[in-house]
Amino acid sequence: MLWISCPRNFVVAENQQLEQLLARTALRDRAAFQQLYNLTSPHLFGVALRILHTRSLAEEALQDAFVQIWQKAGEYRADKAQVNTWMTSITRYRALDMLRKSARETPLEELPDSVMPEQQGAQMMAAENADLELCMEELQNEQRECIALAYVDGYSHQELSDRLDTPLGTVKSWIRRGLQQLKECLQR
Amino acid sequence: MNYQNEQLREALAAQYVLGTLRGSARLRFERWLNQDPDLQNRTGYWEQALQPLADQVVPVQPPSRVWTSIQTRLGMQASLPGKSQATSRLHWLRGAWVSFGLAALLVAVLVFGPAEEVTRFTPDIEVALQNELAQPVWKVDADSSKDTVVVSTVRNVRLPDDKSLELWLVLESGEPPISLGLMPTEQGRKYVVKSSTPLREGIGFAVSLEPRGGSPTGVATGPILYIQTYRET
Structure with missing residues (x-):
């Protein structure tokens, strides 16, 4: 049965395993590439879907991302980034590019509140991720909400301003200051 | 835009990763990023820092046609050893x-x-x-x-x-x-x-x-x- 023994989310997949698979992918090992795809595609597809809201576009973004991952596997540097971060970034940036080209079909007010990241159970974070969680807690609610909506759901400044019924300048300043405070907290 | 100002470089890197840097500013930043190791480091910092937010997203199994399309685009044979997708309903x-x-x-x-x-x-x-x-x-x-x-x-x-x-x-x-x-x-x-x-x-x-x-x-x-x-x- 395909899905019971299914690709584990790479939150729990060993980073080391992914590194080996990516290294073998760089050596044009197709079986390793397929295994890498099986392990990571559910998570990356989820990420793309949250940004694009449209299944067909998310499928396209995922395709493009894995074509890039195959092509750029040799450029990956383990001392610069973890594999899951490297792959997530490729997928997110591709989805954001596509977002720019096609207006989203889902009106923003139909987006479910209850899949907002802060309500989604911080328990899913690994212990090593607890720092971000703690530092997000220190932000004002508005700053936290804006950062999460922008990162996870691909909201632009303007969309945030509309959704939160707040002037654009205020939203921009929440984000700018929120990011500054986040970094100060993370570096403490 | 002035890419020499450190505070500005930091803000642009963060907003590039966050996704709020849009349009022509985003494209311009990407061009700079390719040739600027300092911007690459700053961007890398934010990618790693915010990754836990992506890790929380509920995963969704993509349909099998995505993998087939990737293979086709990369000129791979579709007959790679793979798991059978054939499964009875429910x-x-x-x-x-x-x-x-x-x-x-x-x-x-x-x-x-x-x-x-x-x-x-x-x-x-x-x-x-x-x-x-x-x-x-x-x-x-x-x-x-x-x-x-x-x-x-x-x-x-x-x-x-x-x-x-x-x-x-x-x-x-x-x-x-x-x-x-x-x-x-x-x-x-x-x-x-x-x-x-x-x-x-x-x-x-x-x-x-x-x-x-x-x-x-x-x-x-x-x-x-x-x-x-x-x-x-």
Whole structure:
């Protein structure tokens, strides 16, 4: 049965395993590439879907991302980034590019509140991720909400301003200051 | 734009990763990024710092055609050793039933009305999910012309702190169900979700018990507590 023994989310997949698979992918090992795809595609597809809201576009973004991952596997540097971060970034940036080209079909007010990241159970974070969680807690609610909506759901400044019924300048300043405070907290 | 100012460089790197740097500013930044190791380091810092937010996103199993397309685009033969996708309809569900040995707690009331082309939310699928005492717990209304589902919580649901209830669209194709997010548990709370898969491709809804925040794998990992089809299978 395909899905019971299914690709584990790479939150729990060993980073080391992914590194080996990516290294073998760089050596044009197709079986390793397929295994890498099986392990990571559910998570990356989820990420793309949250940004694009449209299944067909998310499928396209995922395709493009894995074509890039195959092509750029040799450029990956383990001392610069973890594999899951490297792959997530490729997928997110591709989805954001596509977002720019096609207006989203889902009106923003139909987006479910209850899949907002802060309500989604911080328990899913690994212990090593607890720092971000703690530092997000220190932000004002508005700053936290804006950062999460922008990162996870691909909201632009303007969309945030509309959704939160707040002037654009205020939203921009929440984000700018929120990011500054986040970094100060993370570096403490 | 001045790329020499350190504060500005930092802000641009952060907003590039966050996604709020848009349009021509984003394209300009990407060109600089390619040739500027300092910007690459700053961008890398933010990618790693914000990654936990991406790790929280509920995974979704992509359809098998995505992998086929990737192989085609990369000029690979489609006959790589892979897992068979052939699976009987609802096979996943039987597995869940057998492994958890749970009986459905559900009595459902079903109304199937004609779909109309209207702009307002007009539910043509109405399902009531009831507990073992036949008390309604949620009302699930769906408008299949708009692929929108509204879950209304009729009474409080008590759950252990480390658990969540996740709503799934059960597909006619027999592919794994699609997550529609987490069920609200507080009386009066509504949850509106637009399904990325057409509701007409679905045959029903299921609710599974999952770790807090939802299934970490993109498929139901916990027992199916409620299931109700809205179409004969």
